Amino acid sequence: MPLMNQEPSQPNGTLLNIGDSEVYTTILGRIKRGEVGADERIVDSRLATEFNLSRMPVRQALLRLVHEGYLAGTTRGFILPKLTHDDIEEIFEVRMMLEPRAAASVCRVLGSEDIEALRAALTEARHAVAEVRLGDMMVANDRFRQIWLDAVPNRRLAAAISRFVDHVQIVRKATIIDAGTQHVVLELLARMLEGFERCDALMVQDTTLQFVVRARESFVAASTNAETLQGRAKSA
Template sequence: MTTPRPDARSIYEELRAEIGRGTLAAGSPLREVAVAERFGVSRTPVREALRRLEHDRLVVPGARGLQVRAVDPQEVVQVYDVRILLEAEAARVAARARTETDLVQLEGLLARDRALTDPPDQLRAETNAEFHEAVWQAAHNRVLSDLLQRLTVHLVRTPHSTLSAPGRWDEALAEHEELLRAIADGDGEAAARAAAEHMRRAREIRLSLLRSAASGRTGSPTG
């Protein structure tokens, strides 16, 4: 059986995921010919996929074609500000729209995460993302979920997860439990408050990490 060739959407989604994971780091070139050869397709679907990535501001023109865009600290803070609002809305809607299957999924993810013993930073980020995505899915609002997914790509590209901060992993799990309880109880306002506070705390830690990184660059020797 012949495997169907990737279309523009699947190429876009794969490249976006690789940018999000850091497999394609800032400055990595994405040239049409090379990408087309990699996926075994013509340049037409590649051109469309790259155009979508450029629209998402994940790639920018470089000296020799498009390249992965570097993280902008100011934009990261702005993304958090918007995500706080959208995460709260997703949680509020999820409390009303969630099904029993959604609750089982969320409970299973939380139990899995609690069973992890001092997981590495990358695993913390991945499991945290899965829990949040399950909340979005429980809202059963594709537009809201898509917006949050697009925003999250910009955050996961930042160096170091906020979950790497001392004590933050256990703190985040407790916040997830509070959020899940509100969703299970059908309390939309409590769910929205829990989600917003969870993201505000993450924003505070991210700001601290950004300041530390800036101080390191400022204090480093030059010449």
């Protein structure tokens, strides 16, 4: 598993060239920001035109994303993987085991600049919710998580957590679009920040667990609703 901030590599371990890396980073960013729809097809020829590259480096970057679980290959292009209920349960089970202890381990290494960055991210999230800017709220929430993840001493642990968080982006907008959920997120972010400020590892660990549990509940509910709507559409 590649470390965070390391140059992306292909499944065989060789480094991607500059063109491959640009495509890889751009598409991964779009997936993380929820900009790729659940049924959207990513076609290598279109990306080759967008990046002014041949299809070979584009395809290598897309295959890397398949290898890491971010995309699934089809005969007509690449799509986000379809997560089953079992997939969702397994991902959140791993997150509940890893994230609380990882966040708690950060308390002893966070500096004043990190705390200020966390405060700024929380402030932006609050403003985004108040002004009904869903995309900006998602970005601020991600920034808050990334700040403390970047401080986790065990870099392999941080990379694993980041990977599993990324894998539940498929219906992410559906989970956070609810106003009630947004306010719960803000409340939990504020409690995490308080724990970091007080260097209270137990408080941070408990709040992080609550955060993941709530995310799981929202994700499962959104996924179930989506399946129900699809079933009704097919039977109509």
